[in-house]
Amino acid sequence: MSLDSIKNLLNLFNRQGDTKRTNRIAKTFAGLKEQDRKALIPFITAGDPHPKYTVPLMHQLVQSGADIIELGVPFSDPMADGPTIQRSSERALKHHVSLSDVLKIVAEFRKTNTSTPIVLMGYANPVEALGHASFAAKARDCGVDGVLIVDYPPEESSEWVQCLDQHEIDAIFLLSPTTHQQRVEQVAKMAKGFIYYVSLKGVTGASHLDLQDVNTMLMQLRQYISLPIGVGFGIRDSATAKAVAELADAVVVGSWIIEEIEKCSESELLNNVGSLIKKIRVAIDEIQRNVDNTL
Amino acid sequence: MSVYDLPNKKGHFGPYGGVFVAETLISALEDLQKQYEFYRNDADFQSELSDELKHYVGRPSPIYHAKRWSEYLGGAQILLKREDLNHTGAHKINNTVGQALLARRMGKKRVIAETGAGQHGVASATVAARYGMECVVYMGSEDVRRQATNVYRMKLLGATVVPVESGSRTLKDALNEAMRDWVTNVENTFYIIGTVAGPHPYPMMVRDFQAVIGNEAKTQMQEDFARQPDALIACVGGGSNAIGLFYPYIDDVNVRLIGVEAAGKGIDTNQHAATLSMGKPGVLHGNRTYLIQDDNGQIIETHSISAGLDYPGVGPEHAWLKDSGRAEYVAITDDEALAAFHTLCRYEGIMPALESSHALAYVAKYAPTLPKDKLLLVNLSGRGDKDMATVAQMSGLTL
Numbered sequence: 004m005s006l007d008s009i010k011n012l013l014n015l016f017n018r019q020g021d022t023k024r025t026n027r028i029a030k031t032f033a034g035l036k037e038q039d040r041k042a043l044i045p046f047i048t049a050g051d052p053h054p055k056y057t058v059p060l061m062h063q064l065v066q067s068g069a070d071i072i073e074l075g076v077p078f079s080d081p082m083a084d085g086p087t088i089q090r091s092s093e094r095a096l097k098h099h100v101s102l103s104d105v106l107k108i109v110a111e112f113r114k115t116n117t118s119t120p121i122v123l124m125g126y127a128n129p130v131e132a133l134g135h136a137s138f139a140a141k142a143r144d145c146g147v148d149g150v151l152i153v154d155y156p157p158e159e160s161s162e163w164v165q166c167l168d169q170h171e172i173d174a175i176f177l178l179s180p181t182t183h184q185q186r187v188e189q190v191a192k193m194a195k196g197f198i199y200y201v202s203l204k205g206v207t208g209a210s211h212l213d214l215q216d217v218n219t220m221l222m223q224l225r226q227y228i229s230l231p232i233g234v235g236f237g238i239r240d241s242a243t244a245k246a247v248a249e250l251a252d253a254v255v256v257g258s259w260i261i262e263e264i265e266k267c268s269e270s271e272l273l274n275n276v277g278s279l280i281k282k283i284r285v286a287i288d289e290i291q292r293n294v295d296n297t298l
Numbered sequence: 299m300s301v302y303d304l305p306n307k308k309g310h311f312g313p314y315g316g317v318f319v320a321e322t323l324i325s326a327l328e329d330l331q332k333q334y335e336f337y338r339n340d341a342d343f344q345s346e347l348s349d350e351l352k353h354y355v356g357r358p359s360p361i362y363h364a365k366r367w368s369e370y371l372g373g374a375q376i377l378l379k380r381e382d383l384n385h386t387g388a389h390k391i392n393n394t395v396g397q398a399l400l401a402r403r404m405g406k407k408r409v410i411a412e413t414g415a416g417q418h419g420v421a422s423a424t425v426a427a428r429y430g431m432e433c434v435v436y437m438g439s440e441d442v443r444r445q446a447t448n449v450y451r452m453k454l455l456g457a458t459v460v461p462v463e464s465g466s467r468t469l470k471d472a473l474n475e476a477m478r479d480w481v482t483n484v485e486n487t488f489y490i491i492g493t494v495a496g497p498h499p500y501p502m503m504v505r506d507f508q509a510v511i512g513n514e515a516k517t518q519m520q521e522d523f524a525r526q527p528d529a530l531i532a533c534v535g536g537g538s539n540a541i542g543l544f545y546p547y548i549d550d551v552n553v554r555l556i557g558v559e560a561a562g563k564g565i566d567t568n569q570h571a572a573t574l575s576m577g578k579p580g581v582l583h584g585n586r587t588y589l590i591q592d593d594n595g596q597i598i599e600t601h602s603i604s605a606g607l608d609y610p611g612v613g614p615e616h617a618w619l620k621d622s623g624r625a626e627y628v629a630i631t632d633d634e635a636l637a638a639f640h641t642l643c644r645y646e647g648i649m650p651a652l653e654s655s656h657a658l659a660y661v662a663k664y665a666p667t668l669p670k671d672k673l674l675l676v677n678l679s680g681r682g683d684k685d686m687a688t689v690a691q692m693s694g695l696t697l
Contacts, residue, residue, distance in 0.1 A: 082320070089465075096596065103594070127318055156317060156320075177322075179322045181322065182325065201321060
């Protein structure tokens, strides 16, 4: 037996001892499917409006009905984001929140929550600065379940995905209305956890979502993709959240929450964000109730 | 001997370059790659481009032997490639004409651009007027304030100038905002990037359009001096004028290639824009390249007296030329550049742009170390009229 195969066996053994920590995303979606419910995935930027609120906010999101948390890693040049999320990144960077700080935040959250999946969302350069291998190892230790790097398209991601795979972190990818079939198949092969379908052209926070288009695209995507599909960009009212929940496996809400964070005073923060999440949760769960009524 | 043929199909120059953008931009970039690949080899397109460069831009730009300055420095002979004599006063127009012609063939009726000092914005507004296209220029609000004349110039040419209020309110933020516009309006809009940065195919395409500088120089050197220069010297911000001069010479290994970055107030201060000298590789604005960044990978604000060099990244091909050792990169401070500006005014009656003054300042140090029969070809990438207010202010005057 070669040294490498011994190492592989040892790795396998270690991972099996560790399965409690992994596959949180898959478990969450499986659990929801059993209940015929759709996932609610809120996005907040780590460190916005102040690093001390991020862990309490994350717990509040879970208590108010979030299934998975998407935690934004602040970056100086968030090219794919609209003004709302840009501002939240700037607020966090005023407090010098780094990628290492974000990982510490996740570790802190994990002290009292070991079940809710955490997906980090951000840009390539902070990850490059830390180094892929070093990042992946730390992220796993801190309890991160998935990572979406907006400016790592599949073409540039083979080494990155390998690195995440080794540490059992899901590589989440975006698909958009302009993604052609060949690339959908490519993403289908690389992606883990869930697919994030960007429901419109443009940046985050825009507001011209066409549900008919989303429906058509999702039907096409499902021919190639067996992972759950989350839909985000342009969801900023309960009616849209509910409509998206009818079509997708998960509803991703970002700018709508960030706007709430911007609006309220620090003393109202947890309450107001909690109420908003509850409102969205109710809207999403209404589709279930509608089904029940017809039975 | 191997022939230089980068980038590869994926837009990589060694580990640099590539397509690091969000999914929403991929199909637009793939389309652009396909279209550019076609027109790059299309005789009809190339002949229209040459015709425009000759009659509208005023090419070829001459090579001028700066005899009096060479004599004053007492070493190598200094030759200036006069890109300052182009229409709109800089090399930027070579690229905007090319991209606007491409935009027209692709049926795009609206062009957008980012600009720092306003030179690329003016060059974009100019070609948009020339070809009857709508033009929107993104410019950091800080730059809008500093470069009021160029803002007015763009407006006179019919462009809309949008001040960008995010981030540091300078060139990099203008680039972010232009990308956002492009993502949103990709169907009718062509994004004219002004330098050899951005996602593939931009670094290659902008280089190809700027390579007219080096290609002309090769012919002119043979005609006027019966040999090629010993070294090429050009300033590097994003690096489009430098790559335009260097590229046709990459396989001529006897010609030294020297890029001059902005050392601002000194590379040992935190106020410079010497990306290749002081930066680290990373990913920004769609490509992997050297970047001025902090330990956490956040992009840091840069400083240079010359707005055109004031950028925290650099074209990926320069990053590769540096690592491979084919080109050398040095840095020149604000003060050294300013001194060279004044010298060229007084000794040759030529007022150089502050960007180009960085290349001149390096030559002022380098030429005296060489014998008189050596030839240094400097890219005089732009004229200095736009910098009058900055120079006056540095000299303690207000105009």
